[in-house]
Amino acid sequence: MSTTYATPDTIAEACALLETPGAYALAGGVAFTMALTKGQIDPASIVSLARLDGLRGVAAEPAGGFSIGALSTHGQLLRDERIATYEPQLREMFADVGNVRVRAVGTLGGNLAYADPRHDPAPLLGALGAEVVIQSGAGKRTVPVADFATGSFATVLQPGELLCSVNVPARPAGTRIGWCKLQTNSLDDYATLSLAVGFEESNGRISRPRILVGAADTHVRTQRAAGLLDGADINADGRVAPELIEEVADALAADIKPCSNHRGSVMYKRDLVRVALNRAMMRTANSAKAQGCSL
Ligand SMILES: Cc1cc2nc3c(=O)[nH]c(=O)nc-3n(C[C@H](O)[C@H](O)[C@H](O)COP(=O)(O)OP(=O)(O)OC[C@H]3O[C@@H](n4cnc5c(N)ncnc54)[C@H](O)[C@@H]3O)c2cc1C
Structure with a gap:
């Protein structure tokens, strides 16, 4: 069976394409291409997220805290002074992800969605009380990072759902x-x-x-x-x-x-x-x- 490749321009379009059985999102491709070349996955269709520019970068939230777009790379996040000011251990954690090549292309969204238990961001983001924002044709839902992975390489994501961002809450006084x-x-x-x-x-x-x-x-x-x-x-x-x-x-x-x-x-x-x-x-x-x- 041949594999189709799509480059949607909107999140809604991407979600619709991801409803197809055997469809996979493609972000930085670090984990995806390794799984593909090892024959661990056999995608019916590949949905590239490359054109979804709204999923990149860090933005302040009106209620305090900030939102990290799913397509932000580990490298971008470790260089973001606002993240380091919020919690220096976040910068340290992103700096510790793999090597410079992995950090240059691997995204936070791909890291969480792949749910490899050895990955670094989930424990620290979970301890900070961060939440994953998931979008689908049915709307948005949020899930605590701590509950997002349901097992090794398994998450709460359903067909047609896209991990769009990670919300890191404002820190109440006395947070350690x-x-x-x-x-x-x-x-x-x-x-x-x-x-x-x-x-x-x-x-x-x-x-x-x-x-x-x-x-x-x-x-x-x-x-x-x-x-x-x-x-x-x-x-x-x-x-x-x-x-x-x-x-x-x-x-x-x-x-x-x-x-x-x-x-x-x-x-x-x-x-x-x-x-x-x-x-x-x-x-x-x-x-x-x-x-x-x-x-
Ligand atoms: C040599 C090496 C060393 C590494 N060391 C570390 C380390 O020390 N610490 C660490 O934490 N990680 C490490 N990694 C893993 C790396 O951080 C992840 O593979 C990377 O972050 C995945 O991001 P990606 O954008 O490349 O995802 P992709 O490979 O594009 O996607 C991974 C999976 O997530 C899905 N996906 C991607 N984005 C989304 C989305 N927005 N919504 C829904 N599903 C999505 C894809 O369909 C795919 O199944 C290492 C990897 C390598 C190769």
């Missing part, structure tokens, strides 16, 4: 964020394990804690472990009791389902989650400096 990516091979390799933690702090107490773990089977939103932080005391230096961090790490290690591969064994990765949590929690103490910034 910590991100950690651990690699056992080269620095341009995928994460062996990554972890992001986010919470709000007021009057020396933690509320609305979120922990997301990457590279552990799927992006794991670890509600049980995060719940242990809810209401916990936090001292003047922004630190939480080490015993509590140990307890949370135990819960995380029990809840993740990492695979054994050349980056490490299951046991090693369960141990690594403790290291990642401790480092991310240490970074939450400094992240308060960025709070209150909005575009």
Whole structure:
């Protein structure tokens, strides 16, 4: 069967084309072309997003925070001063995606839509409370980044739906964020394990804690472990009791389902989650400096 190739000029046209069974969106093509050449996908039609210029760039939202167009590349995002001001760890994360070639063409939308559990943006954006904006012929819907991937290489996207942007909310006062990516091979390799933690702090107490773990089977939103932080005391230096961090790490290690591969064994990765949590929690103490910034 031959594959058709379309370059729609509008989002509505793209959504209509994506309703066809076997239709795939094509953004930067980094993951798509690898899957195609390895015979992992057999598209009936390819819908290029190249002409949808409205899906590029970063824009301030009236309610605070900002919206990132799905076609923005990792390279564009790491160079955006407004993103770095909002949260320096976001710039660090985009700078850590693959290598310069991947960052030059790979897009945030393609990264999230491919839902490779080793990818970096989802855990940190999820911990920041970001939402994915999805459009189809039926209209728009939003889904928290934390709930967008339903498994490895699986998302909530339905036929005819296009990931259009990612909304990063204004940061309530006292928001703290910590991100950690651990690699056992080269620095341009995928994460062996990554972890992001986010919470709000007021009057020396933690509320609305979120922990997301990457590279552990799927992006794991670890509600049980995060719940242990809810209401916990936090001292003047922004630190939480080490015993509590140990307890949370135990819960995380029990809840993740990492695979054994050349980056490490299951046991090693369960141990690594403790290291990642401790480092991310240490970074939450400094992240308060960025709070209150909005575009
Ligand atoms: C050598 C190498 C190293 C890498 N290292 C890292 C790393 O360290 N960290 C990391 O996070 N990632 C890493 N990546 C992955 C890379 O970031 C992603 O492959 C890239 O971001 C995908 O974006 P893309 O625009 O190329 O998507 P594409 O390849 O064009 O698309 C990927 C998938 O998403 C779908 N899609 C694309 N855009 C949309 C949309 N807007 N709406 C709906 N569906 C859509 C496509 O149909 C396809 O199924 C690495 C990749 C390589 C090759």
